[in-house]
Amino acid sequence: MPDLDNLRQKAWSAGLIVLFFVAWELFCLMTGMSDLILPRPSQIFTTLIQKFPILWPHILQTLATTMLGFVFGVALGVVLGAIIGVSKTAYDTCYPLLVGFSSIPKVAIVPILVLWFGSGTVPAVLTALSICFFPIVVNIATGLATTEPELEDVLKALGASKFDILWNVGLPRTMPFFFASLKVAVSYAFVGAVLSETVASNRGIGNVMMTASSNFNVPLVFAGLFVLAGLGVALYVVFSLIEGRVTGWATRKNDLIAT
Amino acid sequence: MPLADSPAPIAIELSDASVTFGRGSRAVPALAKTNLRIAEGEFVALVGPSGCGKSTILRLASGLVQPTTGAVIVGGREVAARALRVGMAFQNPTMLPWMTIERNIMLPLKIVEPYRSQFRKLRRTAFRDKANALLEQVGLKGFGSNYPWQLSGGMLQRANLCRALIHEPRLLLLDEPFGALDQFTREELWSILQGLWMTHKPTVLLVTHDLREAGFLAGRICVMSARPGRILDDNSVEFARPRTVAMTFEPDFVALNQKLRALIVDARATPQEGG
Ligand SMILES: Nc1ncnc2c1ncn2[C@@H]1O[C@H](COP(=O)(O)OP(=O)(O)O)[C@@H](O)[C@H]1O
Numbered sequence: 001m002p003d004l005d006n007l008r009q010k011a012w013s014a015g016l017i018v019l020f021f022v023a024w025e026l027f028c029l030m031t032g033m034s035d036l037i038l039p040r041p042s043q044i045f046t047t048l049i050q051k052f053p054i055l056w057p058h059i060l061q062t063l064a065t066t067m068l069g070f071v072f073g074v075a076l077g078v079v080l081g082a083i084i085g086v087s088k089t090a091y092d093t094c095y096p097l098l099v100g101f102s103s104i105p106k107v108a109i110v111p112i113l114v115l116w117f118g119s120g121t122v123p124a125v126l127t128a129l130s131i132c133f134f135p136i137v138v139n140i141a142t143g144l145a146t147t148e149p150e151l152e153d154v155l156k157a158l159g160a161s162k163f164d165i166l167w168n169v170g171l172p173r174t175m176p177f178f179f180a181s182l183k184v185a186v187s188y189a190f191v192g193a194v195l196s197e198t199v200a201s202n203r204g205i206g207n208v209m210m211t212a213s214s215n216f217n218v219p220l221v222f223a224g225l226f227v228l229a230g231l232g233v234a235l236y237v238v239f240s241l242i243e244g245r246v247t248g249w250a251t252r253k254n255d256l257i258a259t
Numbered sequence: 260m261p262l263a264d265s266p267a268p269i270a271i272e273l274s275d276a277s278v279t280f281g282r283g284s285r286a287v288p289a290l291a292k293t294n295l296r297i298a299e300g301e302f303v304a305l306v307g308p309s310g311c312g313k314s315t316i317l318r319l320a321s322g323l324v325q326p327t328t329g330a331v332i333v334g335g336r337e338v339a340a341r342a343l344r345v346g347m348a349f350q351n352p353t354m355l356p357w358m359t360i361e362r363n364i365m366l367p368l369k370i371v372e373p374y375r376s377q378f379r380k381l382r383r384t385a386f387r388d389k390a391n392a393l394l395e396q397v398g399l400k401g402f403g404s405n406y407p408w409q410l411s412g413g414m415l416q417r418a419n420l421c422r423a424l425i426h427e428p429r430l431l432l433l434d435e436p437f438g439a440l441d442q443f444t445r446e447e448l449w450s451i452l453q454g455l456w457m458t459h460k461p462t463v464l465l466v467t468h469d470l471r472e473a474g475f476l477a478g479r480i481c482v483m484s485a486r487p488g489r490i491l492d493d494n495s496v497e498f499a500r501p502r503t504v505a506m507t508f509e510p511d512f513v514a515l516n517q518k519l520r521a522l523i524v525d526a527r528a529t530p531q532e533g534g
């Protein structure tokens with residue numbers, strides 16, 4: 001029963017996407033829209049297939065910068081999140097600075113990074129990192145800080161150390177928060193990498209789009225956009241699947257067994 | 260029951276212990292100077308108006324809070340937190356959702372020596388059998404491999420009692436453990452707790468709002484005054500064990516209940532001055 005509902009929901013979603021492209025195609029055909037302004041989806045897909053061999057190394061480049069930035073961002077986020085999640089004082093002290101940092105529009109730091117490291121891969125990785133670590137920090141800190149006080153009392157009365165409590169309760173409880181934040185962070189890292197590539201790099205999909213745009217190769221610009229959309233969705237889906245597998249217990253309440 | 264000529268050793272003693280939270284103008288006196296002595300193997304219930312310091316006494320006994328004045332002596336030495344391995348259970352069963360009931364119950368064995376150093380070796384054998392023996396005793400045989408969300412509130416509270424007892428603590432502290440349960444489930448759990456106490460014989464300090472519960476379970480009932488609390492009255496309860504729910508409706512039992520009720524109503528009406 002719920003499976004059928006689920007399937008129907010998915011069918012509707014897929015239908016809407018198809019409808020969107022059909023409407024787009026028809027709109028261009030009927031208004032005689034120039035492909036220098038808005039190419040038809042069919043043209044874009046054709047370009048995508050023709051230019052794929054050229055696009056492929058750039059796709060790899062963008063993915064590599066995204067994943068590098070993501071990995072470093074996660075490492076940094078976990079460390080910071082653990083520090084401020086365990087200690088109330090550290091939390092209160094660091095939070096304003098973190099919020100201040102996270103509210104800087106990240107485009108603004110790209111020129112600074114270019115100044116320091118030149119254009120290319122390094123600023124892209126660092127931009128990805130600087131955008132994606134924040135959701136990890138927040139989620140790790142929240143997960144660690146939500147241990148029930150009663151359980152803490154039970155364990156402390158047994159003589160448990162702070163580390164015992166962290167290891168047996170805090171960390172496992174944080175896992176669902178952590179994996180939920182991974183899928184958000186990977187999307188952010190992707191945005192950061194593309195952003196930096198667009199402004200300051202000669203490789204990556206962002207740069208391909210920039211170059212194509214200055215050559216008025218509009219179908220290629222849109223092909224790049226489609227590649228980005230596809231990659232973004234793929235990254236999100238991969239990390240959602242990982243989340244579902246690793247932290248099933250957090251969502252399992254829904255399928256209560258009948259007894 | 261202490262033997263006639265060799266009285267049982269003292270399990271907990273509060274001597275002139277008081278607790279004040281905060282300092283200066285923000286100071287909240289939670290517990291006035293209190294004297295309480297509990298012998299090993301006794302079952303003592305604490306009753307009194309809410310906010311009078313009952314939980315604070317439990318936290319003193321477990322070493323989670325240090326007395327502001329006076330001393331707390333547990334098992335013959337002054338309380339140092341972490342050294343006591345006290346079993347505790349609260350109204351909220353706080354089972355960890357990612358572990359089976361069996362593994363939840365074994366959690367104290369991961370923390371308390373001598374079990375701690377053997378945990379990896381024995382968790383699939385001796386320790387698991389220990390957990391299942393307790394589960395059987397509280398009527399949860401076969402539920403060890405279930406997850407907490409598959410159990411009802413009453414069943415979780417039984418598991419909670421098992422977790423508090425698995426490491427064979429000499430002191431068991433219960434803070435309104437059955438407060439969230441319906442009347443029938445609660446009465447069922449009284450019998451289960453009585454059975455556990457009669458077989459394992461830990462010293463028990465039970466905080467409760469339910470005077471029938473106190474009368475059913477305890478050998479002694481201490482009534483506390485309003486905040487900052489102190490002990491107003493100390494009753495011994497002599498009904499024969501094992502007690503039954505039917506006994507709680509007999510005249511003697513009802514009379515005890517009425518007496519306690521009057522004391523608490525009085526205590527609520529006359530709040531204490533200062534600390
Ligand atoms: N950590 C704390 N900080 C400040 N006040 C507290 C703290 N813990 C308890 N109190 C106060 O001490 C009094 C006694 O609390 P408690 O022992 O929990 O009462 P109860 O008898 O209801 O269990 C209450 O008025 C409560 O508000």
Ligand SMILES: [Mg+2]
Pocket residue numbers: 313314434
């Ligand atoms: Mg309380």
